[in-house]
Every structure is written in structure tokens, then in C-alpha cells.
């Protein structure tokens with residue numbers, strides 16, 4: 470991470486999928502990874518990574534409400550979604566709009582297929598997780614340049 474710049478990953482996760490993806494990103498960014506309702510004052514961070522599962526074709530309301538109650542002026546934001554079937558692009562769009570409304574600059578997003586109950590039990594698989602790692606490396610690169 471560039472000196473004097475700080476990043477944080479915040480996520481909501483009920484069943485662990487989004488947490489898994491969030492943790493990989495945080496590992497590469499060498500930053501904190503916290504459950505969204507435990508996120509402290511975000512004003513000290515320059516890069517904020519926000520992760521949400523897709524619930525009924527939308528990001529979870531815990532995440533959208535959290536975004537609505539924060540100011541992202543002068544902050545770069547990266548969005549993550551995990552999902553089993555569909556609704557991921559729509560969810561990213563919704564989160565992006567909300568972040569922009571709060572003055573944030575969305576610099577990237579990543580979506581990951583993940584299991585739900587007995588559906589797609591082997592996801593995310595190693596290929597999915599490698600894609601997350603590649604994405605994390607790219608975010609780090611962009612972050613270093615900025």
C-alpha cells in the first residue's frame with residue numbers, strides 16, 4: 470500500500486462467501502477487513518472496498534443503508550458481490566449509484582459465483598478465487614499509481 474494512504478475492506482456476509490472474497494482482497498491490500506456494521510469512522514481511509522451478497526437481485530439492505538449513511542468525498546471505492554445465480558450486475562449498479570450519490574469514485578468491481586445451501590456447493594472454486602486474487606493485484610496496482 471502506498472505510504473500515507475490507507476485502505477479498508479468492509480463486507481456483509483451471512484454464510485461466509487463474501488467474507489472469504491473480502492479477506493483475499495484485504496490480504497493483498499494489507500489492510501483491515503471488517504464486518505460492515507463494525508466499521509469505524511471511514512474518514513481516514515482513501516480506498517474503501519465494499520462487499521455484499523446478492524439477496525433477491527439486490528445488494529443486502531445492510532450494505533445499501535451503510536453506503537447511504539457515509540460520505541465518500543475524495544475516496545476511491547471498489548465493489549464486490551457474491552451471488553449464486555443472477556442479479557450481480559444489477560447489484561453492482563445499485564451500489565455504484567449509491568456510492569456516486571455520496572460523492573465516491575468507483576474505480577472497479579468484481580463479482581464471484583458462490584454456493585447457496587445445496588446449490589453450486591463447490592463454488593467459489595480455485596479458479597474463482599484465482600480471479601479474485603488477480604483482481605486484488607490489479608486494485609493494488611491502480612492504488613499504487615494513484
Ligand SMILES: Cc1cc2nc3c(=O)[nH]c(=O)nc-3n(C[C@H](O)[C@H](O)[C@H](O)COP(=O)(O)O)c2cc1C
Nearest residue numbers: 482483484485486487522523525526553554555583
Ligand atoms: C435470502 C437470500 C436471497 C438470495 N437471493 C439471491 C439472488 O437473487 N440471486 C443470486 O444469484 N443469489 C442469491 N442468493 C445467494 C447468495 O447471494 C449467495 O449465497 C451469497 O454468496 C451469500 O453470501 P454470504 O455467504 O457472504 O452470506 C440469496 C441468498 C439468500 C440467503
